[in-house]
Amino acid sequence: MSKFSIEADIRSKLAVVLGFSTIAVFIQHIYVLSFILIISIAAALLFGANILKAIKTTRNLWYLFFIIVILQSIFSRSGQALLAINGFPLITAGGVLKGGEFLMRVSVIVFSATIISTSNSREVVQGLVQLKIPYDIAFMVSVAIRFLPLLRSEIKDTFTAIQLRGLDLKKIPLKRRIRVYLYIFNPVVAGAIRKARGLSIAMEMRAFRAYRKRTSFLKLRLSAADYFIMVFTLIFTSAVFVMFYYFNFPAGII
Amino acid sequence: MHPIKISDLRFKYEEAQKNILDGINLELAAGKITAILGLSGCGKTTLCYCMCGIIPHIYHGHLDGEILLFGNPLHKMELSRIARSIGIIFQDPDTQLFSPTVEDEIAFGPENLCLDREEIAQRIEICLKLVNMEKHRFEHPENLSGGEKQLIAIASVLAMDPDLLIFDESLAQIDADGKERVKNVMLQLKTLGKSVVLVEHDPDNLAIADDIFFLKSGKLEAINITNKREFDELYKI
Numbered sequence: 001m002s003k004f005s006i007e008a009d010i011r012s013k014l015a016v017v018l019g020f021s022t023i024a025v026f027i028q029h030i031y032v033l034s035f036i037l038i039i040s041i042a043a044a045l046l047f048g049a050n051i052l053k054a055i056k057t058t059r060n061l062w063y064l065f066f067i068i069v070i071l072q073s074i075f076s077r078s079g080q081a082l083l084a085i086n087g088f089p090l091i092t093a094g095g096v097l098k099g100g101e102f103l104m105r106v107s108v109i110v111f112s113a114t115i116i117s118t119s120n121s122r123e124v125v126q127g128l129v130q131l132k133i134p135y136d137i138a139f140m141v142s143v144a145i146r147f148l149p150l151l152r153s154e155i156k157d158t159f160t161a162i163q164l165r166g167l168d169l170k171k172i173p174l175k176r177r178i179r180v181y182l183y184i185f186n187p188v189v190a191g192a193i194r195k196a197r198g199l200s201i202a203m204e205m206r207a208f209r210a211y212r213k214r215t216s217f218l219k220l221r222l223s224a225a226d227y228f229i230m231v232f233t234l235i236f237t238s239a240v241f242v243m244f245y246y247f248n249f250p251a252g253i254i
Numbered sequence: 255m256h257p258i259k260i261s262d263l264r265f266k267y268e269e270a271q272k273n274i275l276d277g278i279n280l281e282l283a284a285g286k287i288t289a290i291l292g293l294s295g296c297g298k299t300t301l302c303y304c305m306c307g308i309i310p311h312i313y314h315g316h317l318d319g320e321i322l323l324f325g326n327p328l329h330k331m332e333l334s335r336i337a338r339s340i341g342i343i344f345q346d347p348d349t350q351l352f353s354p355t356v357e358d359e360i361a362f363g364p365e366n367l368c369l370d371r372e373e374i375a376q377r378i379e380i381c382l383k384l385v386n387m388e389k390h391r392f393e394h395p396e397n398l399s400g401g402e403k404q405l406i407a408i409a410s411v412l413a414m415d416p417d418l419l420i421f422d423e424s425l426a427q428i429d430a431d432g433k434e435r436v437k438n439v440m441l442q443l444k445t446l447g448k449s450v451v452l453v454e455h456d457p458d459n460l461a462i463a464d465d466i467f468f469l470k471s472g473k474l475e476a477i478n479i480t481n482k483r484e485f486d487e488l489y490k491i
């Protein structure tokens with residue numbers, strides 16, 4: 001993607017994500033959400049996040065979001081009917097607005113979270129540690145994040161093994177395909193757990209948790225740019241809230 | 255003093271019918287490379303686990319007999335203390351590396367030992383140099399070849415500065431070039447005065463060993479093989 005990107009400390013990235021997500025969660029207004037969505041995409045690009053890749057890897061999540069959006073627009077009926085059956089309003093303007101808001105809110109959270117992914121797991125752990133979060137908890141976060149790729153590689157290996165035996169999963173009927181999925185579920189999970197246990201043994205044999213404390217070779221330092229980012233995020237977030245709640249801007253549209 | 259002295263070691267996994275280790279006696283020679291051979295499933299990994307405290311600290315079962323680590327009874331030591339004297343490298347490089355850069359990976363052990371930054375920096379440099387991987391310092395271990403990953407696993411264990419290193423079929427999953435590089439590192443470790451245990455089932459990798467033992471029916475037997483025919487003979491029965 002773009003060559004230019006801001007080198008920032010994980011802690012200022014966390015501040016940005018926290019600020020944007022807070023706005024997205026608390027202010028349920030389509031204009032504000034659109035504005036924050038654009039800003040968060042711009043910020044993610046500035047920090048050098050790969051948004052396309054993020055959308056691809058969370059593809060299944062987006063299907064789920066779309067289903068929720070459709071359900072939400074069907075169930076929350078208000079305003080003008082856009083689609084009616086026998087005079088019964090099925091899809092309404094208010095419902096579509098609600099669905100759109102939901103979609104924007106999760107988009108803001110997902111896109112701003114991609115900013116975190118521009119730091120590696122060691123930096124994330126160290127960032128949390130330097131924010132005075134106990135190392136054990138910080139490390140657990142990174143182990144949990146690591147377990148997902150383990151599971152994914154295990155699934156990939158299993159599918160490759162199946163396909164090497166001449167079974168093309170794309171070509172068999174759905175009912176049989178589901179049977180295959182159920183069949184491999186246990187070995188895949190068992191394999192991932194076995195690998196995870198191997199990792200934890202390797203860690204223990206390198207004296208993990210030998211003492212209550214540990215030192216750290218990596219030391220994160222905030223630069224002038226980091227202070228600027230954090231102060232800017234704080235002012236920006238507060239400004240949006242003050243405008244919305246105190247000056248009532250932008251006003252409601254329905 | 256023997257890095258490890260095992261007397262009449264017996265072990266049975268909890269669900270198992272009979273002892274997988276059934277009267278092991280071993281006096282490991284200091285500063286030498288000791289190879290342990292045996293058929294697949296005969297208990298080589300189990301023996302390695304006993305030697306470095308993974309049994310009984312992590313895996314449980316019925317354990318009998320005594321293991322002395324540099325004269326101290328192993329079962330009384332905590333794993334983190336054992337880890338200062340013994341380093342173990344496993345077969346699968348992917349279950350040993352968990353850090354986003356080679357440097358972080360090597361720093362992990364020394365950080366746990368609470369060494370200060372200067373000392374850790376020194377150890378990272380020395381260990382990377384020893385395995386000849388200096389130019390990969392800032393790379394993601396995931397992007398390395400199998401042999402290179404194994405070299406990083408070795409460097410990360412060496413950073414703990416152990417006196418004894420156990421390689422549990424660590425050569426099995428890597429290519430010919432990687433095998434040569436790892437074997438060279440083993441020989442270097444020997445010149446540094448470290449003791450090495452090499453669990454193997456490939457005769458080609460035995461040339462660097464000083465002593466060879468064969469594990470069969472839960473017992474260890476010192477053997478002396480000089481050619482491939484004798485080796486094949488060993489596995490016949």
Ligand SMILES: Nc1ncnc2c1ncn2[C@@H]1O[C@H](COP(=O)(O)OP(=O)(O)O)[C@@H](O)[C@H]1O
Binds near residue numbers: 301
């Ligand atoms: N955690 C365990 N629980 C029960 N049985 C085990 C466990 N690990 C290994 N075994 C059994 O013990 C035997 C020896 O295994 P292992 O020591 O891995 O042999 P080797 O390394 O020589 O191939 C095998 O039959 C194996 O099934």
Ligand SMILES: [Mg+2]
Binds near residue numbers: 298299300422423
């Ligand atoms: Mg084994």
